[in-house]
Amino acid sequence: MEIFKYLEQYDYEQVVFCQDKQSGLKAIIAIHDTTLGPALGGTRMWTYESEEAAIIDALRLAKGMTYKNAAAGLNLGGGKTVIIGDPRKDKNEEMFRAFGRYIQGLNGRYITAEDVGTTVADMDLIHEETDYVTGISPAFGSSGNPSPVTAYGVYRGMKAAAKAAFGSDSLEGKVIAVQGVGNVAYNLCRHLHEEGAQLIVTDINKEAVQRAVEEFGARAVDPNEIYGVECDIYAPCALGATVNDDTIPQLKAKVIAGAANNQLKDTRHGDIIHEMGIIYAPDYVINAGGVINVADELYGYNHDRAMKKVETIYTNIEKVIEISKRDGIPTYLAADRMAEERIERMRNSRSQFLQNGHHILSRR
Ligand SMILES: NC(=O)C1=CN([C@@H]2O[C@H](COP(=O)(O)OP(=O)(O)OC[C@H]3O[C@@H](n4cnc5c(N)ncnc54)[C@H](O)[C@@H]3O)[C@@H](O)[C@H]2O)C=CC1
Ligand SMILES: O=C(O)CCC(=O)C(=O)O
Numbered sequence: 361m362e363i364f365k366y367l368e369q370y371d372y373e374q375v376v377f378c379q380d381k382q383s384g385l386k387a388i389i390a391i392h393d394t395t396l397g398p399a400l401g402g403t404r405m406w407t408y409e410s411e412e413a414a415i416i417d418a419l420r421l422a423k424g425m426t427y428k429n430a431a432a433g434l435n436l437g438g439g440k441t442v443i444i445g446d447p448r449k450d451k452n453e454e455m456f457r458a459f460g461r462y463i464q465g466l467n468g469r470y471i472t473a474e475d476v477g478t479t480v481a482d483m484d485l486i487h488e489e490t491d492y493v494t495g496i497s498p499a500f501g502s503s504g505n506p507s508p509v510t511a512y513g514v515y516r517g518m519k520a521a522a523k524a525a526f527g528s529d530s531l532e533g534k535v536i537a538v539q540g541v542g543n544v545a546y547n548l549c550r551h552l553h554e555e556g557a558q559l560i561v562t563d564i565n566k567e568a569v570q571r572a573v574e575e576f577g578a579r580a581v582d583p584n585e586i587y588g589v590e591c592d593i594y595a596p597c598a599l600g601a602t603v604n605d606d607t608i609p610q611l612k613a614k615v616i617a618g619a620a621n622n623q624l625k626d627t628r629h630g631d632i633i634h635e636m637g638i639i640y641a642p643d644y645v646i647n648a649g650g651v652i653n654v655a656d657e658l659y660g661y662n663h664d665r666a667m668k669k670v671e672t673i674y675t676n677i678e679k680v681i682e683i684s685k686r687d688g689i690p691t692y693l694a695a696d697r698m699a700e701e702r703i704e705r706m707r708n709s710r711s712q713f714l715q716n717g718h719h720i721l722s723r724r
Pocket of ligand 2: 400401402403428473474475495506510621647648649650651654
């Protein structure tokens with residue numbers, strides 16, 4: 361891959377390769393844009409097919425965080441890390457401490473948190489080496505696992521999207537197909553079940569499926585069947601790129617609203633579903649609850665304040681759908697415009713007064 365060409369094309373600021381022979385750490389920190397503030401985004405640990413696949417994932421996820429943080433109204437830029445490895449087998453204490461030292465070396469340009477494959481315990485190890493980490497244990501006065509808060513935000517955003525599609529935001533009796541019932545989706549299913557939705561679930565992890573069947577009366581289907589089931593709402597909550605050329609023709613849902621990052625394989629898939637009349641709740645707008653929650657730690661964590669901000673996801677989804685209808689553009693583009701306009705406004709105003717990026721963190 362021609363890395364500098366890619367960085368130039370999509371305006372990335374920095375990529376850091378971190379290796380530590382003793383612990384086996386192989387990590388890529390991607391910093392996309394710090395116009396709004398330090399880059400905040402989680403650390404994903406995953407077994408990638410190739411180093412190139414890992415680099416591309418880090419870059420795509422980091423850019424997504426720039427847009428997510430901007431659209432959520434946070435004063436934070438976008439970044440993300442991927443650690444190459446199997447989270448069930450390859451973790452050790454030295455690995456996260458070595459990684460923490462790399463983050464410390466960036467002196468606040470990048471702040472991390474959890475993502476797929478990493479946990480609060482991993483963040484606590486990073487915290488031994490740096491303060492530039494969020495989502496650490498509540499014992500440290502922090503917010504802990506962001507997944508339940510992400511789930512609540514997705515639930516609220518899904519209701520806003522349902523209102524646009526069905527005329528009411530009630531999910532009672534709605535059939536919702538949930539792909540992946542991990543940390544976020546388990547909590548999402550709880551909210552949906554409490555509201556009286558009918559759930560169809562799938563996961564490659566049989567125990568996760570079993571739990572959803574037992575606790576929420578969900579119907580289980582095989583992983584590749586989920587796209588074609590009769591349902592009102594498709595909720596992608598596993599990994600990205602599941603809205604693609606193969607899956608779109610199978611979809612029966614009128615709404616796509618879920619937690620996964622980078623749900624559209626390509627932007628043209630957002631155009632296709634728009635033309636089909638499907639209401640798509642843009643991934644980075646609807647799944648911002650976790651980052652809103654962890655970002656609150658930078659101000660001294662206050663759960664009520666964080667949850668109040670998470671509630672804005674409902675109105676943000678409404679706003680995106682409104683722009684989409686007004687301008688006749690797909691919702692993913694409406695969300696991009698909303699985020700880009702905010703970054704541009706701040707770039708123009710900050711450039712005149714700020715030389716060294718004064719930020720809340722500099723008061724810590
Ligand atoms: N945890 C959080 O607060 C946030 C998570 N997200 C995104 O939401 C998604 C889910 O995150 P988590 O629940 O934290 O991760 P998780 O790892 O706990 O859950 C993902 C689940 O998807 C399943 N899965 C993987 N591949 C699958 C496939 N092909 N078919 C069916 N199931 C499959 C896994 O077995 C797992 O149970 C990810 O894309 C993540 O990036 C986004 C914002 C915040
Ligand atoms: O919610 C988190 O754990 C941190 C933010 C993040 O990486 C994300 O929203 O994808």
